[in-house]
Amino acid sequence: MSKFDNRKVMPRYSVIAIVMTLAAVAVIGKTIYTMTAGKAYWMEVAASQKKDSVTVKPTRGNILSCDGQLMASSLPEFKVYMDFNALKNAGNDTAFIDSINYISKGLNDIFPEKPAAYFKQHLMEGYHKESKHWAIWNKRIDYNTFKEIQSLPIFHLKKYQSGFHYDEFNARRRPFGSLAQRTVGDMFGAKDTARCGLELSYDSILRGTNGIIHRRKVRNKFLDITDTPPIDGADIVTTIDVSMQDLAERALIDELNEINGNVGVAIVMEVATGDVKAIVNMDKCSDGKYREVKNHAVSDLLEPGSVFKTASIMTVLDDGLVDTMYTVQTGGGVWNMYGRDMKDHNWTRGGYGTLTLPWTLKYSSNVGVSRIIDLHYHKNPEKFVQGIYDLGLATDLHIPIVGYSPAKIRMPHKNRRGQYDNWSATALPWMSIGYETQIPPISTLTFYNAIANGGKMMRPRFVKQVVKNGEVIYDNPPQVIKERIAKESTIKDITRILTEVVSEGLGRKAGSDKFQVAGKTGTAQMSKGALGYKSGNINYLLSFAGFFPADNPRYSCIVCIQKTGLPASGGGMSGVVFHHIAEGIMAQNLKLSVTDACDSSSILIPSAKTGNLLATDYVLTALGFNVTNGWSGAYPFGNPVWGTTRKSGKSLTFQKEEAFKDNLVPNVHGMGARDAVYLMEKRGIRVSLTGRGRVIGQSLSPGDRIKKGMKCTLVLG
Structure with missing residues (x-):
């Protein structure tokens, strides 16, 4: 007889089968529920355990001076917060309350401008509100300060235990402060986007390429898994010399304070390469301080005044219409030209009478220069303007700074009837002395730099190299715009005349007793648009452009100052700034041997x-x-x-x-x-x-x- 009792086993089997069937149905039901009604909830849970396609920003490249000093660099900055909800969920809220006095005292030590009681009240307010993103300090802090805060009680715990968390930013800092600020450029800090200057022009090189990571929660920890690593930005090496920049800035500000100027510009260029070694742009602000607000050096389209006379005399010399022995009558300092009076600066004292061609520049005679040009080009003004074009003054220099505007010098144009439709009888005389044109200071300096360079015009260079990880990935060599702007004889004649302008003429204050200086002064009334030149107070543009040492030019420089009212003198004001810059630069380049300071018997340790x-x-x-x-x-x-x-x-x-x-x-x-x-x-x-x-x-x-x-x-x- 079998021991298997069917009557006892089958009921048990049926119960197990029913239970398993019900469990299977429950699992299937739960699965269907999860896939339908509960889908949104579980998708949210899954999303909290991972994060895909997280952008990782690269480190922005540095901007360096010509000798490798940092002019702009990226440094980490932080904003710190508390998540009090996470603190309570971790069960550390009691410990926080017990430590609040220590935390408040620690924050007071780090930020002494606020008392400990303030921090205690502030943190307890966030605690009672159960805020998830309560700012501990409302400003960005540097790395050292961040580490000090992170070391305080409770804050030193892990994020999900303490609730302490932070946002990290790539802050842009300039170690030399406002030095060359508008040229180096600025950043919109909150947006991490370039605003102006080289920061904006070379943004794609400096910025680098964003990386991509995804985050996964593994064993209660979030791990960052890199999909595409970020590529840090490259560094750019500028032509700016920090010491020259500082020298030019101090010299310009001192003179602006002395004469109560409105705007000041100074540019220093290396003759052989066209490298811009210093570029200063100063505006007088509402508080009376001078700051860099706009890059006037490359964007101001103003009538240059008498510094343009050099180009006029060069044109007539180069065309072979006159020589340096040519003489011109200037009368008593006033000469009527087609219904308008042309005046010299000394017309109230009787003028200069008869002048040779070099002396028209030495004395900056408006009558002398305008008469020479009008006598030889009145019937063919196109030839004169073409001569100015050939000198390179109207050339687009392609300056890599946003806001740059090339010079505007209009060419005479005749209509079908052979009449000039954009020209008047007085246009040529006044253009010859620096009116009727709009030329930024950088273009004027490039022209004078070409004279110093024997006639070879160089493109102004602001960036020499692009460097990545110590290796040069792009080299930007000096570029020649024009091999020769005028005949060799013309360059020699004008160089000699410009040297005499400083040694014997109106540019004496720009000179030096240690080396020769060549250059030209400029004093021009500034137009107020539709209001003309003489409505209300008269604004003046005072300039001096030249190069040094004149016998072997190394640097060229232009100084432009805008001021309201008299006295106003290009040589006496801008020339003084030029003098200080030139002597300072030459002193920096002076090197003496230590052996000159001792005799043969000296023992110098x-x-x-x-x-x-x-x-x-x-x-x-x-x-x-x-x-x-x-x-x-x-x-x-x-x-x-x-x-x-x-x-x-x-x-x-x-x-x-x-x-x-x-x-x-x-x-x-x-x-x-x-x-x-x-x-x-x-x-x-x-x-x-x-x-x-x-x-x-x-x-x-x-x-x-x-x-x-x-x-x-x-x-x-």
């Missing part, structure tokens, strides 16, 4: 200040001194190595010191001003200096903890 040993080693090596444990001057621009220099007999030895901690006041005793200020301001301490020499005292004690807003007075002696 120099003393060196405490500070950056790399810079010290570079200088000592350049002077011919060897340091036993130095670098042979090979790394002058590396990261600083701090220490002292010791003398032992006839040898020098470096003694390195431990690196200063970023959160402590450094000891700068014995250092020069440059290293001391660098170390202090790198840590956010504002510095004021008194005296000269080495640091012999500092108002903050070395080793004190640094607080935001600290100030330190350094005494030098």
Whole structure:
């Protein structure tokens, strides 16, 4: 008899089968529900566990000076927030309440402008509102400040435990402040988009290419998986020389303050290459301060005035219609030309009488220049204007700065009846002295630079190279616009005349007793459009354009100043700025041998200040001194190595010191001003200096903890 009892087993089997069937039906029902009614919810859950096609921004490239100094660079900045909802879900809300006093005191130490009570009230307000994005501080902060906040109680925990989170930005910073601001350019910080200058012109090169990542949650952690890595932007090396830029800016601002000018422009160009070494644009703002607001140097289309007379005389010389012995009658300083009086600046004193051609430029005689041109081109003004075109003044220079406008010099045009439809009898005389034309300062300087360069016109160059990871990926060599703007004899004659303008004529204040200067003054009334030239107060454009040293030109320069009312003198005002710029540049280029300072019996072992040993080693090596444990001057621009220099007999030895901690006041005793200020301001301490020499005292004690807003007075002696 079988032991299998069908009556007992079958009911049990039926129950199991029914249960399994019901479970299967439930699973299928749940699946159908999930795929239909619950689809939106579960898609939202899935989306919270991943994120596809997240854009990763690359690091923007740097803008460098001609010698590799940073003029614009990208630095990380942060805005910090609290997610109090996440804090409570993680169960750390009690710990937050217990630590609120410590957190508030820590924030007060970091941001001393607000008391601890403010931070406590502010954070508790966000806590009670259960805000998910409560700003801890309403401004962007730098990396060091961010790390200080992140180290505070609760904030140091992971994001989903503390609720502490942040937004990171690529902030654009200029180490030299406003120096060459409109040329280097600006960024719209919030949008991270270029606004003007080289930042905008070379945006595609500097910006780089965005990367793509996707995020997945694995074991309760979000992992970033790179699909396409970002490609950082390349660096551009400009032609700007920081020291020349600073020199030109200070010289221009000093004169603008002295004469109460409205606008000032100064440009320095290297003769052989056309490299723009300095470009300054200053506007007087409502608070009386001068700032760079607009790039007048490349965008201002103004009547240039008497600096244009050089081109007029060159044209008539080059056409062979006159020579340097040619004479012209200027009368008593007033000459009626087709119903309008042409006046010289000294007409009230009787004028200049008879002048030779060179003296019309030396005295900047309006009557003399306009009569010479009118006598030889009145019946054929097209030939004169074509001569101006041939000199390159109307050439489109293709300046890589947004806002640039090429010069506008109109060509006479005849209608079908042979009559001029855009010309009058007075157009030629007034054009010859710098009116009836619109020329930006950069075009005028390019013309004078061509004279200095023996007639070869160079295109103004602002960017020399594009560099990526230390390698040159694009080289922008100097470009020749015109091989020769005039005959060799014309260039020699005009160079001699321009030299005499400075040595004997109205441009004396632009000259120097150390080297020869060649150039031309300009003083022009500025048109007010439909209101003409003389409505209300008269505005003047004061200019001086030239080059130096005249016998072997290295640099050309133009200075333009706009001011209201008299006195107004191109030579006496713009010429003074030119003088300071020229002498400053030549002094910077003056190099003397250390051996000239001692005789054959001298034993000279120099003393060196405490500070950056790399810079010290570079200088000592350049002077011919060897340091036993130095670098042979090979790394002058590396990261600083701090220490002292010791003398032992006839040898020098470096003694390195431990690196200063970023959160402590450094000891700068014995250092020069440059290293001391660098170390202090790198840590956010504002510095004021008194005296000269080495640091012999500092108002903050070395080793004190640094607080935001600290100030330190350094005494030098």
